[in-house]
Amino acid sequence: MSNSSPPRPEPAERWIKSHCQQCFNACGITVQVKDGKPVKIMGDVDDPTTLGHLCARGLSGVA
Ligand code: SF4
Secondary structure (H helix, E strand, O other), X not given: OOOOOOOOOOOXXXXXXXXXXXXXXXXXXXXXXXXXXXXXXXXXXXXXXXXXXXXXXXXXXXX
């Protein structure tokens, strides 16, 4: 009997944290990923500088 468990399937939808790289401010973002592709960007409310706010450029990072 093996102790290794089978690999978990990748969830179809998830949110990951990252940083916007469209200017030097590098605002915190959360990215909605569906089937391995980014589909939506929102501000990261845990970012102490932006408090979840993004400019229009940052919000339109995924079209
Ligand atoms: S959200 Fe706007 S201000 Fe923030 S890093 Fe992106 S482009 Fe710059």
